[in-house]
Amino acid sequence: MRTAATTKTRKTRSSLDVPARPNDLGPLTDDALLSSVIERENLDDKIYTKLKSLVEHRRLLPGHRIPVDRLAREMGVSRTPVVNALKRLAQEQVVEWVSHRGVYVRRLTKRELTQILEIREALEGLAARLAASRISLEEADQLTAMFKSLDLSPHPSAVQRYTEKDRQFHMRLLQIAGSPPLLHVVNSVHFMIFTYQLGLFRPPAETIQEHLAILSGLRKRDPEASEAAMRLHIRRSLERLRREAEAEEPG
Numbered sequence: 001m002r003t004a005a006t007t008k009t010r011k012t013r014s015s016l017d018v019p020a021r022p023n024d025l026g027p028l029t030d031d032a033l034l035s036s037v038i039e040r041e042n043l044d045d046k047i048y049t050k051l052k053s054l055v056e057h058r059r060l061l062p063g064h065r066i067p068v069d070r071l072a073r074e075m076g077v078s079r080t081p082v083v084n085a086l087k088r089l090a091q092e093q094v095v096e097w098v099s100h101r102g103v104y105v106r107r108l109t110k111r112e113l114t115q116i117l118e119i120r121e122a123l124e125g126l127a128a129r130l131a132a133s134r135i136s137l138e139e140a141d142q143l144t145a146m147f148k149s150l151d152l153s154p155h156p157s158a159v160q161r162y163t164e165k166d167r168q169f170h171m172r173l174l175q176i177a178g179s180p181p182l183l184h185v186v187n188s189v190h191f192m193i194f195t196y197q198l199g200l201f202r203p204p205a206e207t208i209q210e211h212l213a214i215l216s217g218l219r220k221r222d223p224e225a226s227e228a229a230m231r232l233h234i235r236r237s238l239e240r241l242r243r244e245a246e247a248e249e250p251g
Helices: 004-017 031-056 068-075 079-091 110-132 137-145 156-177 180-196 204-219 223-248
Strands: 095-098 102-105
Touching (some): 031 068, 031 079, 110 204, 137 156, 137 204, 156 180, 204 223
């Protein structure tokens, strides 16, 4: 026989066992606080993008000290978002903090660049392989047109023009490969190379035939030939840079 006390106890236990519905929890966040956090994060992202662009376009040169206070003034912000952005760039090994001296754009050695080129050879070889099975005849014609009627002389303006076409070629090939993760990773590799590389590793007259060999494999939709031609193209630059690095290293 149930007593009133027993019934009351069971009701009490029942009310404790039932979890509160989401609607009973009240506000999950402080809207003003959340808005402030989002605005701060968006600002940090904008400053990070701007600083990375300054490094990429050599407005902030390798080995040079970064004027934190001046940048903050010119961008109309406090030091905090600039410092936050620099910390992110330090994690990516774009800049480095030197004790009691400040923040500097990293200066890569030729040995470090050879290590990056080793990665590039593998990744862009994969990109060429993937692109070979996806490329259309129209896309192959567009890539081929990039290198038509180019001045292959060592004149600075001709080399600059060739450099631009070279970078466009490699980037377009990555897009045709159709792998967003691969594109993301190679973009990081390209950033390191193009930021610290002055001009081309080898003259246009030496690399033009290698580009045409890559295009031949792509036009035939031959993954193996396309990958082999791309890897050879990058490996030859790697070997040139490795020899230069060894010649400069003591002992």
